[in-house]
Amino acid sequence: MIVKNRLIDILPYQIENFPRLDALCDKKNGAWQKYSTLQVKEIVDKFSLGLLDMGFQQGDKFSIISPNRTEWTFVDLGILQMGGVDVPIYPNMSENDYTYIFNDAQVKLVFVGDKELYSKVKKVIPKTKSVQEIYTFDEVQGAKHWSEILAHSDDAMNDKLKAIEQSLKEDDLATIIYTSGTTGIPKGVMLTHLNILSNILSLHTIIPIDKSHRMISFLPICHIFERTAIYFYLSVGGAIYFAESMDKIAENLLEVKPNYFTTVPRLLEKIFEAIMSKGRDLKGLKKSIFGWAVNLANHYDPMGKNNFFYNFRLKVAREIVFSKWKTALGGEVKGIISGAASLQPRLARIFTAAGIPVREGYGLTETSPVLTCNRFEEGEYYLGSVGLPIPGVEIKIAVDGEILARGRNVSKGYYNKPDLTRQAFDEDGWFHTGDIGELVEGRFLKITDRAKEIFKTSGGKFVAPLPIENKMKESWFIKNIIVIGDNRKFTAALIVPDITFVFNWCRKKGMQVKTYDEIKSCETVKERIWKDIQKYNKRFSHIEQIKKFELTSEDWTVETGELTPTLKLKRKIILEKYKEVIEKIYSE
Numbered sequence: 001m002i003v004k005n006r007l008i009d010i011l012p013y014q015i016e017n018f019p020r021l022d023a024l025c026d027k028k029n030g031a032w033q034k035y036s037t038l039q040v041k042e043i044v045d046k047f048s049l050g051l052l053d054m055g056f057q058q059g060d061k062f063s064i065i066s067p068n069r070t071e072w073t074f075v076d077l078g079i080l081q082m083g084g085v086d087v088p089i090y091p092n093m094s095e096n097d098y099t100y101i102f103n104d105a106q107v108k109l110v111f112v113g114d115k116e117l118y119s120k121v122k123k124v125i126p127k128t129k130s131v132q133e134i135y136t137f138d139e140v141q142g143a144k145h146w147s148e149i150l151a152h153s154d155d156a157m158n159d160k161l162k163a164i165e166q167s168l169k170e171d172d173l174a175t176i177i178y179t180s181g182t183t184g185i186p187k188g189v190m191l192t193h194l195n196i197l198s199n200i201l202s203l204h205t206i207i208p209i210d211k212s213h214r215m216i217s218f219l220p221i222c223h224i225f226e227r228t229a230i231y232f233y234l235s236v237g238g239a240i241y242f243a244e245s246m247d248k249i250a251e252n253l254l255e256v257k258p259n260y261f262t263t264v265p266r267l268l269e270k271i272f273e274a275i276m277s278k279g280r281d282l283k284g285l286k287k288s289i290f291g292w293a294v295n296l297a298n299h300y301d302p303m304g305k306n307n308f309f310y311n312f313r314l315k316v317a318r319e320i321v322f323s324k325w326k327t328a329l330g331g332e333v334k335g336i337i338s339g340a341a342s343l344q345p346r347l348a349r350i351f352t353a354a355g356i357p358v359r360e361g362y363g364l365t366e367t368s369p370v371l372t373c374n375r376f377e378e379g380e381y382y383l384g385s386v387g388l389p390i391p392g393v394e395i396k397i398a399v400d401g402e403i404l405a406r407g408r409n410v411s412k413g414y415y416n417k418p419d420l421t422r423q424a425f426d427e428d429g430w431f432h433t434g435d436i437g438e439l440v441e442g443r444f445l446k447i448t449d450r451a452k453e454i455f456k457t458s459g460g461k462f463v464a465p466l467p468i469e470n471k472m473k474e475s476w477f478i479k480n481i482i483v484i485g486d487n488r489k490f491t492a493a494l495i496v497p498d499i500t501f502v503f504n505w506c507r508k509k510g511m512q513v514k515t516y517d518e519i520k521s522c523e524t525v526k527e528r529i530w531k532d533i534q535k536y537n538k539r540f541s542h543i544e545q546i547k548k549f550e551l552t553s554e555d556w557t558v559e560t561g562e563l564t565p566t567l568k569l570k571r572k573i574i575l576e577k578y579k580e581v582i583e584k585i586y587s588e
Contacts, residue, residue, distance in 0.1 A: 005170035005193065005194045005197050005198070006168055006169075006170055006172075006193040006194075006197065007077075007080050007174055007193045007196060007197055007231060008077070008080050008081045008165060008168065008193070010197075010200075010231055010234050010235045011037070011040065011041050011044065011077060011234065012041070013235065014037050014234055014235070014237055015037050015038065015041060017237065018211040018237030019036065019037040019038060020036065020037055020211070020237060020239060021034060021036045022034040022035075022036070022239040022241075023035055023036060023037040023039075023040050023234070023239065023240065024040055024070045024073055024074075024240050024242075025070070025239065025240065025241045025242065026068075026069050026070045026241070026242040026244075027242075027244050027252070032241070032255070033070070035070060040073075040074070040077075043074050043078075043150070044074055044077045044078045044081060045078075045081070045153075045161075046078075046150045046153040047074060047075060047077075047078030047079075047149055047150055047153075048078045048079075048081040048082040048161055049082075049152070049153040049154055049155075049157045049158070049161055050078075050149035050150055050151070050152035050153045050154075051078065051079070051082050051084065051149060051152075052082055052157040052160055052161060052164075053152045053153065053154045053156075053157050054149065054152050056082070056084065056108060056109075057083075058082065058083030058084070058164050058167075058168075059083060059084070059085065059173075060084050060085070060108045061084070061085045061086075061087050061105045061106055061107045061108060061130075061176070062075075062079050062084055062085070062086060062087065062107065062108060062109045062110075062111065063086075063087045063088065063089055063101070063102065063105075063107045063109070063110045063111065064076060064086065064087075064088045064089070064110075064111045064222065065088075065089045065090075065091055065098075065110065065111070065112045065113070065117055065121065065222075066091065066111065066112055066113030066114075066117065066137055067091060067113055067220070067245065068217050068218065068219075068220065068221050068226075068242040068243065069113065069137060069242050070242060071111075071113075071137040071146060072137075072221050072242075073221070073230060073240075075111050075146065076088075076221075076227075080174055080193075081161070081164075081165065082161060082164055083164045083167075083168055083172070085105075085173050085174065085175060085176060086174065086175040086176075087101065087105045087107055087175070087176050087177075087178070087188075088175065088177060088221070088222035088227070089101055089178065089222060090220060090222050090223075090558075090565040091113065091117055091220075091222075092558045092559060092565060093565065095120060095123060095124050097178075097186060098120070098121060098124045099124045099127045099128060100185060100186065101178050101186060101188070102124070102128040102130065102131050103127075103128055103129065103130070104178075104188060104415065104416060105176055105178075105188060105415065106130040107128075107130055107131055108130060108131065108132055109131070109132060109133055109134075109135060110131055110133075110134045110135070111134075111135050111136075111137065111146055112134060112135070112136055112137070113136070113137050113138060114136065114137070114138045114140070115136075115138065115140045115143075117136075118134060118136050118140050118143050121134050122134060135148070135149065168193070169193075170192065170193050170194035170197070171192050171193075171194055172192060172193055173190055173191075173192055173412075174191055174192055174193045174195075174196060175190075175191050175196075175227075176188040176189065176190055176191075176415050177189045177191065177222075177224055177365050179365050187414045187415075187417060187420060188414055188415030188416065188417070189224075189365045189366050189411050189414060189415075190411055190412045190413060190414070190415050191224070191365075191368055191411055191412075192412065194408055195368045195408065195409050195410070195411060195412075196224075196227075196228055196231065196368045196409070197231075198368070198392055198407070198408035198409045199228055199367075199368040199369070199370050199390075199409045200228060200231055200232045200235055201392075202370070202390040202391045202392050202393070202409075203228075203232050203370065203373075203390065204232075204235070204236065205391055206373060206375055206390060206391070207232070207337070207373075207376075208334075208335070208376055209232070209233065209236055209238055209259070209260050210236050210237065210238065211236060211237030211238060212238075212259075213236075213238045213239070213259040213260060213334075214238065214239045214241060214256055214257065214258050214259055214332075215229075215233050215238050215239065215240055215241065215258055215259065215260050215261055216241045216242075216243055216249075216252060216253060216256045216258040216261045216330075217229070217230060217240055217241065217242050217243065217261070217262075218242075218243035218246060218249050218252075218261070218263075218267075219262055219263065219264060219340075220565070223340065223365075223565070223566060224365045224368060224369045225262060225339050225340050225363070225369050226262060228368060228369060228370070229262050229337075241256045241258070246267075250328070253328070253329050253330045254328075254330055255330075256330060257330035257331055257332045258329075258330055258332070258333060259332055259333060259334045259335075260333070260334060260335050260336070260337070261333075261336060261337075262336075262337045262338075262339065263336055263337070263338050264338065264339065264340045264341055264566070264567065265338055265340075265341050265342065265343040265344065265347070266341070266567050268336070268338060268343070268347050268351070268358065269344070269347065269473075271328075271329075272347055272350070272351075273476070273498075273501070275325060275328070276294075276476075277501075277504070279291070279294065289320065289321060290321060292317070293317040293320075293321035293322065294321075294350065296310075296313055296314060296317050296353070297314075297317070297322070297349070297350040297353035297354055298346065298349065298350055298353075300314070300349050300350070300352065300353035302348075302349055302352055302353075302381070302382075302383045303379075303382075314353060317354075318354065318355050321354075322353075322354035322355055322356075323355075325351075325354050325356065326354070326355060326356060329356065333356055334357070335356075335357045335358075335359065335376055336351070336356065336357070336358045336359070337358075337359055337360075337361060337373075338358055338359070338360045338361070339360065339361045339362065339363065339369075339370075340566045340567075341566065341567060341568060342447060342466060342470050343358070343360045344470055344473065344474060345383050345384035346474060348360060348383045348384075349383050352383070357376055359373065359374040359375070359376060359381055359387070360373075360374055360383075360385070360386050360387065361373035361374065361386060361387055362386030362387070362445065362447060364431075364433060365411075366410065366411040366424070366431055366433075367393075367405055367407070367409050367410055367411070367431065368409040368410075368411070370390055370393075370409070371389065371390065371393050371395065371405050371407075371409075371433075371445075372386045372387045372388055372389050372390065372393070372395065372445045373386070373387040373388070373390055374386070374387035374388070374444075375387065375388065382440055382441070382443075382444040384440075384446065385440050385444035385445060385446045386444075386445050386446065386447055387444060387445065388443055388444060388445075389445070392407050392408055392409070393405060393406070393407040393409065394406040394407060395445060396430065397437060397438065397439065398432075400436075401436040401437065401438070401448070402432060402433065402434070402435070402436060402437075403433045403435045403436070403437040403445070403447075404430040404431065404432055404433065405430065405431045405433060406428075406429045406430050406431065410425070410429070410431045411425075411431070413425055434450060434452060435447050435449070435450055436448045436449045436450065436454070436464070447466075448464055448466070448467065449464035449465065449466045449467065450466060453465055453466065453571060455484075455485060455486035455487075456486065456487065457485050457486075457487070457488060457489065457490065457491065457543060458487050458488055458489050459489065459543070461543040463483070463485055463491055463543060463544050464544075465482070465483035465484075467540075468483045468491075468540060468544060468546070469481050469482065469483055471536045471539055471540075472493070472495075472532075472533065472536055472546070474536065475529065475532035475533075475536070476498065476501050476505075477497055477498055477501060477502060477505075477525070477528060477529045477532060478495055478496070478497065478498060478529065478532070479496045479497060479498040479499070479555070480495070480496035480555075480556050480569075481493050481494070481495045481496070482494050482569055482571065482574050482575075483546065484575070484582060484585075488586055489586070490543075490547040490548070491543065491544060491545060491546055491547060492546060492547060492548045492549060492550075492582075492585050492586070493533075493546045493548075493549040493550075494549070494550055494551075494552060494574070494578055494581065494582070495529065495549050495550070495551050495552065496551075496552050496554075496555055496556050497516070497519050497520075497525070497529070497551055497552075499516060499519065499555070502519055502525060505525075505528075506522075506524075506525065509524070511524065513525070516551075516552070516553045516554055516555075517553050519551060520551040520552070520553050525551075526551065529549070529551075530549070533546050533549065548585050548588075549585075550578075550581050550584070550585055552578070552581075556569075556574070561573055561577075562574050562577070
């Protein structure tokens with residue numbers, strides 16, 4: 001489909017096959033600004049020439065730290081085109097992480113989105129040796145603006161740029177992505193042009209997105225999941241709209257009317273929670289109809305084994321209830337792709353029944369990222385699994401249950417970490433994912449846990465916490481949870497209550513509860529949460545069942561250190577932070 005196997009060939013391919021007027025779009029000063037394919041190419045060319053004119057060379061490293069916006073992709077493509085290497089970083093990573101990454105990768109320039117990020121990066125520059133300058137996307141007083149590099153564009157550099165483009169090979173390094181890591185310091189995953197492009201070409205054959213579709217992007221592009229998605233959209237000629245922010249996503253969905261988008265489970269959970277909250281506020285017949293529709297969707301058989309009477313009722317429910325859900329997502333959504341964390345099967349089932357197909361996939365930064373994906377065609381998806389291997393990817397379950405993967409999308413290894421590379425990538429080309437899984441019906445991959453997260457009780461029984469945590473989070477009262485019990489006599493949990501839901505529940509009960517501490521000490525709330533835990537405990541063996549729990553007096557966030565930027569639990573940090581609470585659980 002794309003002649004060469006380099007990321008820099010995607011944009012010329014779009015120009016040749018399906019140039020469009022809204023290739024990249026974002027909102028500035030209250031209005032959507034649209035860039036045509038030709039305008040994007042012109043900006044990217046100028047940026048590449050500007051970097052070369054300033055003396056930067058093929059192989060130099062450049063960091064981008066910014067929320068999603070068109071400038072992110074302009075700079076990204078411009079760096080790649082002149083043979084540079086992207087080192088994207090999450091805006092919410094710590095200053096210590098910034099310092100480590102800049103020094104480890106020997107970053108030359110840093111591009112940041114706004115004043116706040118500029119100030120944050122500026123603080124760490126004295127601790128780095130390689131960083132020469134910080135450029136901003138917003139106009140920030142005292143800072144250099146990224147457009148200054150465009151002004152350096154010199155036609156005299158055209159021959160040099162063309163020579164680099166011709167010499168750039170598919171196996172050349174394109175990006176180093178530092179994984180947030182649930183333990184230890186970040187690891188720099190090296191991905192080549194071919195690693196990422198092979199993933200894109202595989203997606204061409206299984207994802208029904210084409211030049212007629214609009215996509216909205218709100219997951220961080222610094223994460224390989226959304227980064228590859230952006231390249232994929234460009235390669236099929238779809239229109240890309242960058243959401244203003246997570247706070248504005250509901251408004252932006254109505255404006256853009258996207259056909260497809262990628263998401264993470266927590267955002268789907270929030271959408272569902274908002275829908276259910278409105279449903280609970282309904283009165284009389286409307287509330288009864290809403291509850292009937294949701295209950296009907298909850299019994300949907302995604303494999304098509306629904307009888308005529310069920311399908312008739314579902315059609316009615318879609319017309320009078322679920323059509324409003326679709327309208328809230330813009331009205332034209334054809335599919336949602338979820339990744340980066342485990343999705344509750346219940347959510348996928350209910351949304352799919354509502355006429356909004358949700359398909360879960362699986363992958364890692366080290367695999368560019370997609371390994372498996374549920375398809376949109378009937379019979380090619382299994383809700384509760386992460387789907388079938390994508391073309392070009394081999395999946396194998398090791399004797400100990402670990403998922404192994406092999407393919408052109410698999411990374412070369414970790415930057416400056418040969419020992420870690422040897423541990424994760426074996427001599428036969430298999431990447432050891434660290435995830436435990438099984439094949440359902442001999443085809444569909446199901447993740448059962450992380451190898452490093454399974455613990456053993458003092459009685460010698462193994463417990464996989466992830467399935468328990470996912471089931472418990474179906475409770476409206478539970479925002480987050482960590483299941484504990486390593487070398488202990490029973491399984492227990494620390495729970496972050498969903499403060500908004502609990503406040504509303506308490507208000508309706510006539511209870512004055514206004515803070516985390518008040519929730520934590522409220523016996524009525526704890527008894528209600530225990531009721532849900534007992535209900536879900538029935539799904540698990542006796543040793544896996546939660547026997548006791550404690551509520552936290554604060555939320556877990558990326559900024560406070562309990563979550564990675566992709567919202568995974570940093571288990572060691574949480575266990576250390578709450579060690580006194582944990583001791584209390586097991587001492588009583």
